[in-house]
Amino acid sequence: MTADAFLIATGAFMPGPPIPNARMEDHIGRVNGRDSALGRRALRWNGVETRHYALDDHGVATHDNAGLAAAAVAAALDDADRPSRDLGFLATATTQGDLIVPGHASQVHAALGAPPLELASFQSVCASSLMALKAAVLNVKAGEARLAAAVGSEFPSRWFRPERYEGTDLVDAKGRLPVEAEFLRWTLSDGAGAALVAPRPAADRISFRVDWIDLISYADRFETCMWAGAAKADRFDLSKSWSALGPAAAFAAGAIALQQDFELLKPIIRAWVARYLELVEAGKIDPDAVDHVLCHYSAESLRREIVELLVAAGSMISEEKWFSNLKTKGNTGAAAIFVMLDEFARTRPISPGDRALCVVPESGRAMVGFMMLTAVDGAER
Amino acid sequence: MNELAPISKADEATASCLRRLGTEWADFEARLHATPLVKRLDQGKFRVEDYRALLLNLRQQVKDGACWIARAASHVDEAHFELRSILMRHAATEHRDYKMLEQDFVAAGGQLKDIQSADKNIGSEALSAWMFHEASKPNPFGLLGAMWIIEGLGSMKAKEWGEAIVAQTGLPRAAVSFLLYHGDNDDDHLKEFEAMLRLVAPAPGVADRVVKTARVTGRLYALQIEEIAV
Known part of the structure; x- marks a missing residue:
């Protein structure tokens, strides 16, 4: 397959106003009516200052996940000035859709109101975004x-409401949540982003040629690191998953909440970095030739030993080339890379020939994706 | 991180070697996590007897650590005098480390004579034999790859494991001093390692040998951990 594929437009939909740290708990609530002790620590680590919620300040939903996704696709179509009937393929990415069955893409298609088209539903965590984008790119190239269209959307906040934890084994005798559950309440938030993929660049502006997408799973070597559907100690044994226990028993066991194992995250981060080093060593990524890095991990959150290794290995891309809107838009999981691309394309001075490296790590069961984009001026072609 | 200078072209051999070592490390780390003992730790089920088994098995190989470094130093020629000095200092720093393992073993409820009289397990035998074999060669620069793996354990795994063991077994920190101490003191190892690697990596064939030695060492080390019955 030698044909090209280009990102010709992007769109984002962030529900409601930006919510500052001090007002988060008006939306996600207070477990057992208490302020969270861990929240401040989580915010220091993740660096998020404002985020968006599809919940009002009483915790009532203002949207659904499919609606967020459809709004982002509509924004991208608007951006390209194309009607939805032009779409031949729609790939969706999300961590938790509105229904368990059928696939999220069906609901997004319906919410978008586009005529009949081909669908693909990708469900994972952050890296599902690149699965969807790669499917869109390959369909166009073929x-x-x-x-x-590829769209990532997330609505985790409704899972963070107190009633999703209270009365379960997750809450300790003092009414507190374990760090595995509490941290994500303070880290993840809602939103959607989309990109349109076409065989030719847009005529009137900068498009991005997708040079390659490299997505690799290390589930063969790591245990599950971020999950929902099992109690912490039971997640290694799928015969104890929520599907096996049934929803009521699973809820009582605290198996429904999203959780993260922070100890396991450390070697997984090193596996992500090793994959990057492998791509540099193979000549696929030339750090000096990268003009922009889009990564929803901030450079500051990497530990010193990793930054030192990257520098010594001639592989660090200087911090002024890093673009992120994590601080203002929050960590929106599968939507994040699209939400970032959208703001990047709109606000950064980008010259034809600029190369942008997108990095999408997923802790779930250890996965990491890289995407190389080259800016192309359609008018010049 | 901005104060860290970018590498120069002359250091490309070192940089490339470090990239390959980074990949070897991740592969090694994944193999460790697949061993029954580390799986137990990852799953939050580590017991005091698992910890004592770890110490008892580690001690037999750690005891040899400073010895193979010293032997390697004695096989470094005059043209690489600086590297010889670094290795000798290194051996001196580490040659009492195994005593800490003994103290921890006793603090965790073990008998001193048990840890002192225990045999090497199959992986430890293979690892130790391999190290001494490599160290006996003239200018055994490939052993930098072995140091990369073993010191990586100190700077990256020791503290993580130490903290997890304290949390899961309820042992006092004083009984986990070897792991916690290494985690606290191995901060500058990357800088020292890079300095050593820079002295030899540009020579033909050395980088390949360093990477190969890291891979073999990682496999044998993982075998050593795999051999610990849980």
């Missing part, structure tokens, strides 16, 4: 679609 000539199966002339215009494809």
